[in-house]
Amino acid sequence: MAETDLVDWLRFSTVPGIGPRRQLALLHAFGEPGLALAASEAALREHLPESLVSAWRAAAAAPSPQVDATLAWLQTPATAVITLGDANYPARLLDLPDPPVLLYLKGCAAQLQGTMLGVVGSRGATPQGIANARAFSAALSVAGLGIVSGLAAGIDAAAHEGGLDGTGGTIAIVGTGLDRVYPAGNRALAHRIAEAGLLVSEFPLGAPPKAEHFPRRNRLIAALSHGVLVVEAALGSGSLITARQAVELGREVFAIPGSIHSPQSRGCHRLIKDGAKLVESADDVLDELDWQARLLPQQRSITSPPQRVSLPPTPTSEAGVDDVVLSALGHDPADLDALVVRSGLTVEQLCAILLGLELTGRVATLPGGRYQRLA
Known part of the structure; x- marks a missing residue:
C-alpha cells in the first residue's frame, strides 16, 4: 500500500x-x-x-x-497495519456487523490465515483451571490449531503459554495500543508472543486499557475463531459474553465442567445447560470441529504432570498456611503430588495441614489418596 x-x-x-x-x-x-x-x-x-x-x-x-x-512505529521489526481494503484482511472478521477498518499487528502476520480456536476464562482462575487451559491449548496447538485469547491474567495467559508450546502458535487480541502491555504482569509473555506468535489490536498506539475496549476485543476473539473453549468462568464473566458472541456468529462453543462447589465452574455449567459442548479432552474439540489432524495417543491426555502455579510466599501463620493449601487445592480433587508442586510445601507439611483442615470440615479425603475442598 x-x-x-x-x-x-x-x-x-x-x-x-x-x-x-x-x-x-x-x-x-x-x-x-x-x-x-x-x-x-x-x-x-x-x-x-x-x-x-x-x-x-x-x-x-x-x-x-x-x-x-504510527509511521515511525512501522519502521520497527515485525510490525504491520492491515486495512479493510487489504487482500489479507481476515475474512472471518467480515462476519461481524462492525469489523474494524484497521488492525495493528506485531509478530507473525501469517498466523491470521490459519485455523484458530479461542480459549477464554476467568482472570482469578483456580490452579486446576490454569493447568487445564495450558494442557488443552498445548495439545490443540500441537494438532495445528492457533490459540486465540485476550492476554488477560489467569486462563488467557495459560492458553497463550500452551499455544506457544505447539506448532499452531498463539494470537493475543488486546484492548490497548500495541505500544502498551496490559496487565503489566504479562509483559514477558507479550514479548514472547511478539517473537513467536502475533499481537493484534484495533486500537491506535497509545490507547489505554479502558473498560469499553475489552468487549470490543472479545468480539474479535469470537469472530477469528472457528470455536471458543471456555475453561473456567463465573456467572456474569466476560468470557460468557465472548461465548454468546461466538454463538451469534455461528461458531462452536465448548466448555470444561468443574466442581459444583467452585464459583468459577458455574459459568461453564450454564453454557453446557444452554447447549455448549461438554469437553473432557482435546480430541473432543478436534472431533467436533472435524479437524483432520489427530493427536498421537501420548498427546491426547490432559493429565500431564501438574504445573507449578505462582502463589504468594508461604506465610508463617497457621491461618496463612491453611489459605495457601486451600488455594493450591482449588475446587477439584487433587492428590499430594499435585499439591506439593502447586504449594511448594513438603509432603510432611501438607499431611499435617490437610489433617487439620479435615478436622475443621474444610477438606474431605477421597478414595485414591485425593483431597476435595469443601469450603
Whole structure:
C-alpha cells in the first residue's frame, strides 16, 4: 500500500467519536478513506450526526501526531497495519456487523490465515483451571490449531503459554495500543508472543486499557475463531459474553465442567445447560470441529504432570498456611503430588495441614489418596 493511502486510512480510523459502524457507513458512502476525508459538510451530514461533522472536518484537515507516531512505529521489526481494503484482511472478521477498518499487528502476520480456536476464562482462575487451559491449548496447538485469547491474567495467559508450546502458535487480541502491555504482569509473555506468535489490536498506539475496549476485543476473539473453549468462568464473566458472541456468529462453543462447589465452574455449567459442548479432552474439540489432524495417543491426555502455579510466599501463620493449601487445592480433587508442586510445601507439611483442615470440615479425603475442598 502506498504511504499516502495508508495515511488516509490512519486518519480515517482515528477521528474521535467515530466507531466501526459509522466508519463502515462512510466507506460505503464514499468508497475510500481519502474521499470521505475530503467530503463536504453537506455530504457528511447525510451520514453523520451534526455534532460529529465539524470534528470530522477538523481532524481531516489538521496535522496528526498519531499518524506520525504510527509511521515511525512501522519502521520497527515485525510490525504491520492491515486495512479493510487489504487482500489479507481476515475474512472471518467480515462476519461481524462492525469489523474494524484497521488492525495493528506485531509478530507473525501469517498466523491470521490459519485455523484458530479461542480459549477464554476467568482472570482469578483456580490452579486446576490454569493447568487445564495450558494442557488443552498445548495439545490443540500441537494438532495445528492457533490459540486465540485476550492476554488477560489467569486462563488467557495459560492458553497463550500452551499455544506457544505447539506448532499452531498463539494470537493475543488486546484492548490497548500495541505500544502498551496490559496487565503489566504479562509483559514477558507479550514479548514472547511478539517473537513467536502475533499481537493484534484495533486500537491506535497509545490507547489505554479502558473498560469499553475489552468487549470490543472479545468480539474479535469470537469472530477469528472457528470455536471458543471456555475453561473456567463465573456467572456474569466476560468470557460468557465472548461465548454468546461466538454463538451469534455461528461458531462452536465448548466448555470444561468443574466442581459444583467452585464459583468459577458455574459459568461453564450454564453454557453446557444452554447447549455448549461438554469437553473432557482435546480430541473432543478436534472431533467436533472435524479437524483432520489427530493427536498421537501420548498427546491426547490432559493429565500431564501438574504445573507449578505462582502463589504468594508461604506465610508463617497457621491461618496463612491453611489459605495457601486451600488455594493450591482449588475446587477439584487433587492428590499430594499435585499439591506439593502447586504449594511448594513438603509432603510432611501438607499431611499435617490437610489433617487439620479435615478436622475443621474444610477438606474431605477421597478414595485414591485425593483431597476435595469443601469450603
